[in-house]
Amino acid sequence: MPSTLHETLIEMFRERPALAAEVLTGPFGVSVPTFDQALASSSDLSAVMSTEYRADAVITFLSQGEPVHAVIVEVQLGPIEKKRRSWPAYVANLHSRLGCPVQLLIVCPGASIARQCAEPIVVSEPGLSLTALVLGPDAVPVVTDSVTARRNPELTILSALAHARTKRHRAPVLEAFLAGLDIFDQEHAELYADVVLAALPKAARAHLEVLMTTTPHRYQSDFARRYFAQGEARGEARAVLAVLEARGIDISEEARERIADCADIDQLDVWIRRAATVTKADELFA
Template structure:
């Protein structure tokens, strides 16, 4: 069964398919054809669809038609079976998309990455598959806040990989900046949890302290929005328990609140008001 770390890394590519292009072009120096959009495809790569022929993620880059297909595999340990299934992945995807297909393997361990990068001889003369492997040392170190905000998934991957390094404070600031810029607060909280679980004890404690610090410039963005959401839920619960009708327009206004002070004021009024309109007075 795939581990939490395995599923978390795979999810980054599902949430942002163009992450595959970032890694291939910037980290592995692979030329990527011009494309208009990147989309995630089904990971089922054979007609009969046995479990061992399901890729972790499949990304297709399109112009007027597919121009490149990428099989993304998260490999945390050696698995001899992959040396038989990876060629099947590529052949099946190439036949389905009618375009060139690439195998990209993400490894959190350098020795596993060395093993994954070994050429696979398919037996037919001249037919050898050499996987493209992203090993830890090739993962970009993201420490710039603006760069992090443009590519939050790459920033998460960077922090998970290098977050125990000596310059982790700069990485943590970049990460928190990227998470604060995300409009989807649920995704931001999920990414923060992924990084926190992946880091060893001391770096994880430092990141959590940085996030919760009263002087943190990011608390007012990510953490505050999270707190406001908690108060919003309490407001709705109080009104519903008291039997006060909540029209859809009022409910939307309450749920859209991201200001902790305002949400707190509404929560205090929710205990005494007789109508939801009075909540906003």
């Protein structure tokens, strides 16, 4: 079953298909034809009367409505042997469908898997092989300043995943990561923060949590303040409900929702104190 990290990395390309062009022209220096539209296309790359082939994401670049370039995006976090047999079919089938150049881009946060993905896939001898562009730790740019982070927030997320593991880059990379999160809406910013926190090793995760929770810290972003304020509110709401439940007091669905949805820490503190003495849940709100 695909992991949350796997699905989140795919979603970044689906949400903003032009990201694929930025990756090709940036880290890889690949020339992409001029286009006026980038679309996340169907990921079904099966040929008629053939085995089903389904890529993680397919990005098609259009000029005046016609495809001029396409990128198959694959996120690879684990063993690749079966995928290496499928990837040439992905490229061939999409090329047959669109009639334009097709590139295979593999996003791979792990260095050892990235090296395996970068090895050419020999289809036949002589002369027919497929070499993917692999966005592994060595290819991901080290983003350390807030201006670049806000201009390229998705690459900044990849930078945090790739480079925050090393002590040398940890602090500036995570500071830039927080700055980049301010560009996203709250839902996506929370998702990316959760995924990066879960994916980082213990030392890097602890460093990021300090940056996000230390109010005087000069790098704390607007998002970080909202993220942990909401987290604190959820904890306080759970405490209110826990006290009521421990005392055997019935809680209506309406009251439960009102408590759970409250984001006012001061109000929740009042409710926690009242929860220790009330005889009915509704008395909390008096």
